[in-house]
Amino acid sequence: MKKWWISCAAAVILVCCGIAGCSGEKDQTQQQEDVKPLVIGENGYGSLYENLPDSDVSYSDEEIDKITEGISEWAQSTLLYDSSLDQSKKELIDTGLYESIVSEEDLEKVKSDRQSFYADNAEVVIHQAETAVASATVTRYDNKDLGKVRCETRIYGTRNGETFTRSYQLSLVINYNEGITAVYEIGKIEWE
Numbered sequence: 001m002k003k004w005w006i007s008c009a010a011a012v013i014l015v016c017c018g019i020a021g022c023s024g025e026k027d028q029t030q031q032q033e034d035v036k037p038l039v040i041g042e043n044g045y046g047s048l049y050e051n052l053p054d055s056d057v058s059y060s061d062e063e064i065d066k067i068t069e070g071i072s073e074w075a076q077s078t079l080l081y082d083s084s085l086d087q088s089k090k091e092l093i094d095t096g097l098y099e100s101i102v103s104e105e106d107l108e109k110v111k112s113d114r115q116s117f118y119a120d121n122a123e124v125v126i127h128q129a130e131t132a133v134a135s136a137t138v139t140r141y142d143n144k145d146l147g148k149v150r151c152e153t154r155i156y157g158t159r160n161g162e163t164f165t166r167s168y169q170l171s172l173v174i175n176y177n178e179g180i181t182a183v184y185e186i187g188k189i190e191w192e
Contacts (some may be wrong), residue, residue, distance in 0.1 A: 005053065009126070023112045030162070047102045052103065052146060058136060059137070059138055059147065059176065067147070068133050069131065070181025072130060072131040079129075080155050080157065081126060082116070082124060082125055083123050084125075084172070101189065103187075110189065111190075117159070123161070124167050126155060127158070128156045128157075132152050134151055136148070140185055144175075149173075153172070154168075166192075167191060168190070170189055
């Protein structure tokens with residue numbers, strides 16, 4: 001009989017410990033940020049653009065100026081580039097650009113446009129890129145501050161000696177930290 005009481009007491013203690021342990025786990029889970037998992041696409045990677053929570057918290061004017069400058073620098077060396085670059089650099093730039101485009105349809109359009117723009121060893125010289133930011137909001141994802149930016153970027157240059165202006169409408173996911181802007185993904189891209 002004594003063994004039976006000891007067994008019952010041990011069982012009650014284990015149940016109480018289990019309940020107390022589970023309740024602490026809920027508190028920890030509630031304290032962690034809710035992170036929507038990345039949806040893995042056909043390319044084998046997830047899209048931040050489609051999974052970032054919406055935000056109405058805008059970057060400051062000073063930060064937007066730096067972001068604008070960073071996007072212009074990125075565009076001038078990535079969206080279009082000088083044909084004088086060696087082949088390995090061109091391939092590296094192309095790969096980076098293609099991997100950052102979220103939409104399969106946009107990706108195919110960009111690839112096709114690049115092939116025709118640089119066809120027949122076209123001599124392309126990029127002179128300048130200018131960006132106008134329509135909106136730039138900061139949001140949190142997986143305990144990191146990331147930005148959603150909608151902007152227009154114009155690239156000026158010459159192709160086979162003739163001047164051109166290319167205007168891009170972009171929706172981007174960026175990382176902005178201490179004055180440095182890094183473009184992570186291109187959610188939408190259109191140009192004329």
